[in-house]
Amino acid sequence: MNLIEARGLQRDFPTPGRSTFGRIGTQTALAPTDLDIVAGSSVGIIGESGSGKSTLVRLLLGLDRPTSGTVAVDGRPVDPSAPARSLHWLRRLTGLVFQDPYASLDPRMSAGQIIGEPLWALDIPGDRRARVREVLQQVGLDPEMAERYPHEFSGGQRQRIALARAIVHRPRILVGDEPLSALDVTVRAQILELLVELRRSTELTLVLVSHDIGVVQSVCDTVVVMKGGSIVERGGTAAVLRAPQHPYTRTLLAAIPVIPAPPA
Numbered sequence: 001m002n003l004i005e006a007r008g009l010q011r012d013f014p015t016p017g018r019s020t021f022g023r024i025g026t027q028t029a030l031a032p033t034d035l036d037i038v039a040g041s042s043v044g045i046i047g048e049s050g051s052g053k054s055t056l057v058r059l060l061l062g063l064d065r066p067t068s069g070t071v072a073v074d075g076r077p078v079d080p081s082a083p084a085r086s087l088h089w090l091r092r093l094t095g096l097v098f099q100d101p102y103a104s105l106d107p108r109m110s111a112g113q114i115i116g117e118p119l120w121a122l123d124i125p126g127d128r129r130a131r132v133r134e135v136l137q138q139v140g141l142d143p144e145m146a147e148r149y150p151h152e153f154s155g156g157q158r159q160r161i162a163l164a165r166a167i168v169h170r171p172r173i174l175v176g177d178e179p180l181s182a183l184d185v186t187v188r189a190q191i192l193e194l195l196v197e198l199r200r201s202t203e204l205t206l207v208l209v210s211h212d213i214g215v216v217q218s219v220c221d222t223v224v225v226m227k228g229g230s231i232v233e234r235g236g237t238a239a240v241l242r243a244p245q246h247p248y249t250r251t252l253l254a255a256i257p258v259i260p261a262p263p264a
């Protein structure tokens with residue numbers, strides 16, 4: 001079953017200033033795109049900077065309005081022009097982690113308040129404090145840390161808090177837009193492991209934007225390659241990495257440094 005279905009999804013942005021002929025120009029950040037995301041799958045979106053990855057995921061989540069085209073999540077049309085309250089169903093279904101853990105955490109709120117906020121905002125019933133302690137443990141943090149403030153955490157811990165907040169309401173879809181790029185290798189590996197574990201234990205559908213093909217390789221079963229606002233290649237991760245069809249994917253893969261195998 002398709003959990004997310006995009007049809008002819010397109011986003012143009014006005015270009016700054018006017019052209020020589022006095023018209024306001026537009027730039028196509030996303031050319032008409034169809035995309036199906038199957039429930040329970042894990043999709044990696046890769047591609048160079050400016051290729052439209054964030055634009056695509058923002059449209060899928062109803063965080064931005066398409067110039068044309070449609071998105072349906074769990075069979076329901078997403079209408080980003082609707083008042084915020086009427087998109088609660090979509091917020092309940094989805095969790096989102098951004099690249100920069102510091103910018104996405106309100107410094108005046110304690111970790112517990114930050115993590116628990118979606119439970120209150122989305123009116124999720126149950127013992128909310130207990131749920132916050134539970135997810136803190138799930139992301140490998142001490143539940144006592146709920147009392148602390150963002151500046152008292154390391155970068156890796158902050159990203160765990162952002163992840164805890166994204167999963168606290170038990171979404172069926174977790175979307176990460178470069179959620180790991182601000183982290184060092186060790187912390188990145190720990191969070192990757194956590195994502196793999198979450199998928200196993202909660203049947204989460206994962207959509208992961210990443211520059212890092214190693215990341216995509218370790219958690220994504222499907223990969224989408226973007227260039228210049230279009231999807232230029234898609235398929236099973238193993239197949240695409242083994243035999244990339246599009247010249248751009250080949251270039252992208254060739255740019256990865258390969259550590260030579262030690263002599264036998």
Ligand SMILES: Nc1ncnc2c1ncn2[C@@H]1O[C@H](COP(=O)(O)OP(=O)(O)OP(=O)(O)O)[C@@H](O)[C@H]1O
Pocket residue numbers: 013014028029047048049050051052053054055056
């Ligand atoms: N709010 C906006 N206003 C104007 N142009 C925008 C806006 N958001 C994105 N764009 C443009 O759309 C194109 C695609 O941007 P997008 O952020 O989707 O790229 P990306 O693939 O996520 O890149 P990165 O890897 O650097 O995050 C870029 O040319 C960008 O300048």
Ligand SMILES: [Mg+2]
Pocket residue numbers: 053054055177
């Ligand atoms: Mg981006």
